[in-house]
Amino acid sequence: MNLFRTAVRRPVATSMLFIAIVVFGVFSFQRLPVDLFPEIDAPVVSVVTTYSGAGALEIERNVTDPLESLLATVPQLDEMTSESVDDMSVITLEFDWDADMDEASNDVRDALGPAARVLPENADEPILQKFDAGAIPVVVYSATAEESYWDLEQIIDDELAGPLNRINGVADVSVTGAPQLQVDVTVDPDRLDDFHLDIDQISQALQAENITSPAGDIELGDDSYNLRVDTEFDQIEQIEEVIVANIEGRVVRVGDVAEVAEGLEDETAISRVNRQQGVTFMIQKQSDANTVQVASRVKDAMPALTETLPEDVEIHEIIDTSDFIVNSVDNLSSVLFYALLFVILVVLVFLRQWRATVIVAATIPVSLIVAFIYLALTGSSLNIISLSSLSIALGMVVDDAIVVLENVMRHVEDGSRPDEAAVYGTGEVGIAVFATTLTVTAVFLPLTFITGSMGVWFGQLGMIVVVTVVTSTLAALTLTPMMASLLLKRIDEGKPPPKLLQLISSGVEGSLSGLETSYGNALRGALRYKKTVLALAVVVFVGTVMTVPTIGTEFMPVSDDGQITVSGELETSRSLDYTAGVVDKIEEQIAGEIPELRILNSTSGSGGGGMMIGAGSANEFQIRLRLVDRDQRDRSVFDITDQVREILDERPEVVTYAADAGSGGGGGGGDAPPVAVHILGHDLDETTRLADELTAHIETIEGTRDVNSSRGDSRPEFEFVFDRDRLSHFDLTSASVASAVRGGIAGNTATEYRRDGDEFDVVVRYAKEARNSLSDIEQMSVLSPTGQRVRVQDLGEINEFEAPPNIERRDRDRVVTIEAGLHDRPLNEAIDEIQDWIDDQQLPPQQQIVVGGDFEEQQDTFAELFLILLLSVVLVYLVMAAQFESLKEPFAIMFSIPFAFTGVLLALLLTETPLSVMAFLGAIILVGIVVKNAIVLIDYIKLLRNREFTPVDAIIEGGIARLRPVLMTTATTVLAMFPLALNLGEGAEMWQPMAIAVIGGLLFSTLVTLVLVPLIYGLFDRKAVNEQLRREREEQ
């Protein structure tokens, strides 16, 4: 191993190597995009099929079921769920996380090949949709206006959309909620009757009279002219003039039977911002563009653009997805900075030499910067996972340098020249440093094997820690001795430090020596009362294991991103205006009672999750609250969400709602709600009954929030049942009657009216008064081919029936999912109560109730993490056994591991933190860190034994000699995690439980390691130890 010799002999080459690494790292750092999470390609493909006019049941039977049987055999399919609603079937295929999604979509496309044969004739071709994270808007603005309200969409399209679209990275600017102008041709059914006309005839007449068509060329002399027929309407009045029929010499014009006016399309949704009706427009990025960059470009451009708008138009920013990213990254950067500060302070206190501190600190930037190179090479980004990983690695990268430098300094203090000391001092500990790095790798590398969405989190953490720690070892073996040879001074050369520093230094030295003496005495005592100490250890361990059931579990901690989304529903039959009215009242209350509110924005007539399907019913609404930044408010987003819930609870009109806080962090960890129970079974009535009962039961469980059943309430629908004999009597068909009725109620878009380059629909339909009640509809008349007028009521009857608005299926079985949120209650306790209820049910074999949601994911992930933990422990043992060339010593060292878990449990109990995936991760990380301490200790005790020390002397002397390095590396790791544990700001919440677990586990296990591990090592030489202790006592 001449690595360090070369490094010391060639300081310039060594410096250049590390400067090259730093330069390359800085270069990579500047090119790294900033994002919230590492890029995840969700392995989801949906198949959307529309079949107009069919109800949910019919869709399920005729569309969803046949398609599902085609798709069931697609390879690598993990789960198939579907929802059948009116007119539409949506099948969602979830693939294994490691599936190649291009291949998967091709497989799905192939499987859908025979779809045309199995689907009903009128059904549209199934459309394949891949989940695309890029489709989520980057920035959403709202525009409100007074007098310009009607032209808002036009203004945004003309003045904003164009320039914004030109911005690099912007894919699309889309406007929603804008009032759509149209030309209403409102027909008076009585007048129609008078003239023996049909509504279709009016549409046809309008169509025929509003044309522009080429009629060929004419040649006049030598010139050729185009001839065109153009009867397009220029003015609305022209529409009234159109002749519909000529009855007995009398001309009937549109104006005779209908009123023509400009109007607004029927609204399907009303959106409001800060209680003013407005228009929202969202900016979507190109899928490869970076969110933060696009958002900042858009925001830079907006002020100049808004200035050109009419004065009464106001633009508000509603959602800025980059906000949370930038804040999180900023926060984590400061977490990293504090960690760096703490680590340097620890080194300074223990070594009390600024030169030594500089040497150790130099390894930090060099090691961390390599992580940037790794991120850039793998095309990843600077995100909250990579940054947190860096701060976790920070405490570990100095360890090797500390061990090396400590040994080199010892040689210098013994009088060696620094350059010689650097070479030989490094050589002496090189192997031990290499071995500890191997154990850390043995723990972190298996993390990269985790699959699923968790794999994205832990994989990056694992790789970053491995890369940085390996680099830090390289630096400790080259950079550290090189710098030591140049910077350290021979003891006789150095000037004595200033008085004050000397005083502090001797004070610290004094207390450290005192600590060493009392530790030596404690060790001696422990060796004497081995049995008592061992029994005590067993009691402590068993005692903490007993507390396990009292520790709650959760899946992932939720972050406070200052956003609350409320999705709610009124009774199924409520109209849009009614819904908007209720929402207005709720908004008024929220605006009045929540001072932390920054922006309040709502959509009536569209529920949550409508992004992909765009389906929403008039009775659904969504309210979004954006709060002021976290440092400007005292209450957390969760407390405020509870207040919002209270406000909603006071509204009897609201049937169900879900208030979701801190949704911003969900991107990586799956968006499943904490509690989700699936009731599987074909019988709709029976499963609905079960669902209702279970919903009621979950609502009584303490801590549950927003309990919702996925099967909507059955809603009343009307249907025509035609008497076919009567139809044929009048020479009518179901289709012709349906078209006439549809024309009257929904209206027909007859043609387009063009003005100033904009097109408006010309919609022909009955006046509102004539289509407002069931009897109006029964009174509607249809013109038979023979010219007879037939009332609809004479052709059949209108039936009322109840139909489920949606049918969900999971792996081809009907399912109702009951979801609930949780607040201040561990997941496992709530699930236990639900499980008790499920166990009490006497279910027929056709039905099944299973618990899913976070719990299912938590169980899966915990199981996987448990395997990883076992793997780490085994790997660590293998590494140690190889290093010590012994099976015994590693065994003693392994005893520090269980007490690390004791420490984790105690820390979780004390801080009332539930055991989440993150805390579990902390426990795994601990295996590596804790063992490192024990290795440092046992390695030296063993060395002293080989130097012919008696077992007792070896244990006590070795313990004392290694107390400082153990305390030092422990202090650096604990303090590096400290900022994360304090949860200083947005983005760090996720890691808080992990940091708490690591700090608790490390502190506790260090205490135990220092006493118990030497003790167990002593047991290997029981006789010799007892003998010596007895002799010592006799001598006294």
Added chain:
Amino acid sequence: MKTVMIVYNQVIQRELIDLLDELQIRGYTRFDEVRGRGSNDGEPHMGTHTWPSLNGAMICVIDEEMVDPLLEGVEQLDEGPKDRGIRAFVWNVEKWY
């Protein structure tokens, strides 16, 4: 002519060579990384995990009057806060060419 064999902790090799230069002793034959332990006490130099340090050995053939200054210098090198480990042994040179 006398042969001086110096066995030293390799940590002080540089200082030893400085000493030779100072005494204007040009010739030496050096054996790097040799292992050994003292007859009475002193740290063994084995290059193992237990005894990680290594020795160097050097043979200088010098004029008789240079022997004492060299031995003096060697003794000075051995003095430090701790016994650093350097010894010199002298014997006659019978013949050379």
